[in-house]
Amino acid sequence: MRIIYLLFFLLFIAGCSKGPAPAPTVAFGYNRNVFEVGEKIEVVNKSQNVTRYEWFIDSSRDSVKTDANPIFNGRTTVGTHTITLEGYNADGVKNEAVNPFQVGERRLSLVRITAVNLSRPNGQPWHADGSGPDVYVVLTSPTGVVIRTVDYTNVQASTLPLIAAFFNNSEPILRNGNWSLQFYDNNGGRTPELMFTMPIVLTAPPADRNVDGYGTYTFQSGNYAAKFEINTL
Template sequence: MKIPFRKSSLYFQFLVLLLVLTGCSKDNVAPKAGIMADKYQAEPGEIITFTSTSSNLRDYAWELDNGVKSDEKVVKTSFDTPGNHVVKLKVTDRSGKTNETSINVYVGRFYLTTVGLTAMNFRNPDGNTWDADGSGPDLSFGLNTPGTTNYGWLVGDNITQKDIPKRLISGSPILLINNNYTFTIYETPEQGKTGTSRTIKSWQFNPVKEAQKTKYSNNNGIIVLPGQYPGIYFEYTVQ
């Protein structure tokens, strides 16, 4: 079926107008500035990578409060002073429109402040109670540092479900080194009795790296050790 010339002409005029309007609407949209960091908490002097998440841009203008400025899409830098630091980005698209955004990162040393027990399996892999008399296991929690210092806390004697969650205050904050640690929860002999401590579960990982995976922009946070039983978490602060 042939379209009459007049109707065909009007049809193509409509298409041209639609394309023009569509192009204009795109030109009227300002760019959207965005920043992604590979870590939001870092130690002094540690390299942080900032990447613009915007696309189809003409210019990038970074301004960091450590004095660094850049016109690249990706910026790598570090901060020497502990505390909160501001990272600003202004972007310009090909039509000259601009948009700005900023994020915060926190810099300092990582310290362990609190350990907590949130869940416990009261039977061993053989299906028997951890303690011989069934009164509830006597639990201790240990932290083995990469150096020579080891820390241990008594979770409690004859622990039952009603004692959980159990919060342990470690006392003075413990400096966390950017390295692997071994975390172990033990079933210890009854008070006044001899015997051998048994390992209920042991974990090994780097708590500083785990903390940096989380998008915190302040100076504290919580890390949950992997595994359902026992459930262990610790709180940390960055100072």
């Protein structure tokens, strides 16, 4: 009997000696620093000693998430947004972290014309005097908005790539859809002549986009090629 009492006593002592749960350390980040409008927000959880999570975005508790690594629907407005995490340990002690993130639109910051046909399809020079084409480029959006570059006179292999600057929109928004890039010879200021039309289909951000929203598209068709540099602003 004494042995049984002793066992109960030891169990009682062990139960009483159990200390509080470790304090929760609440921390998290994101899979990127800048997101596109509408792009899903992936959270990277770095918390410790947390057994229960409550996440909410932009101070809205209408859709609190409770999993460890939630994915939030993309934001519809450009600017700074925040996600808040309230983490609780096994004793219900709460700690909190708030992290901002940026949302922007995919913008065309620069176009490099890397290849053009320096002679006509029949092999003849573009101009009677043998000079190269006076190239300008027109970018047409899915809604028909036309953006024109400046002229580049007497284009030769040695002058490529051309760094295209646009007249009426320095950083157009590159939304998904069917675009076209048209190459013209301005013909020394006379009647412009269409050299080539390159169809461009955008369905997603550039594959090489970094966490800050910079990336490039490369397009090539026939003897024509262009490289788009994009930023997310």
